[in-house]
Amino acid sequence: MRIVLDTNILVRAHTNARGPARELLLLVTGLPEHTLLLSPFLLQEIERVFGYERVREATRLTEEEIVEYLGYLRSKDVSELIFPGPAPRVVPSDEEDDPVVHTAVIGRADALCTLNRHFYAAPVLAYCKGRGVFLASNVDLLRTLRAGKELRIGG
Numbered sequence: 001m002r003i004v005l006d007t008n009i010l011v012r013a014h015t016n017a018r019g020p021a022r023e024l025l026l027l028v029t030g031l032p033e034h035t036l037l038l039s040p041f042l043l044q045e046i047e048r049v050f051g052y053e054r055v056r057e058a059t060r061l062t063e064e065e066i067v068e069y070l071g072y073l074r075s076k077d078v079s080e081l082i083f084p085g086p087a088p089r090v091v092p093s094d095e096e097d098d099p100v101v102h103t104a105v106i107g108r109a110d111a112l113c114t115l116n117r118h119f120y121a122a123p124v125l126a127y128c129k130g131r132g133v134f135l136a137s138n139v140d141l142l143r144t145l146r147a148g149k150e151l152r153i154g155g
Contacts, residue, residue, distance in 0.1 A: 006114035037107040082107040
């Protein structure tokens, strides 16, 4: 299964984290039947978010740990880098979310995992559904993958 994890999931899945985001990342990157899809946009966004003081305080990661985590994500053994090009307007309430959706579509993702409520707007759900991309939270995707169930595209 080809999977895009949004920035909000990947930041929560950092090296010292515990919880569903970390468990999902380890499941996706640890099994050969899954491929984590990333794009330059996502990597830059993760780096930017780790630069926020509140995120640094919450994660307690050092600069070296952040660099190491980003290096891990970039590793060819961990992810496939997608270069999607300019993104079409899809997310009505936040155009900065469009590159994430576009990464999933161009990367032929089976699933896009996010906690961002903007992705669950009817136009975004319809756009993703029409391109075979299942949208789910980390908890829902983790539950689905653990159970070995087929993805059911809703929306």
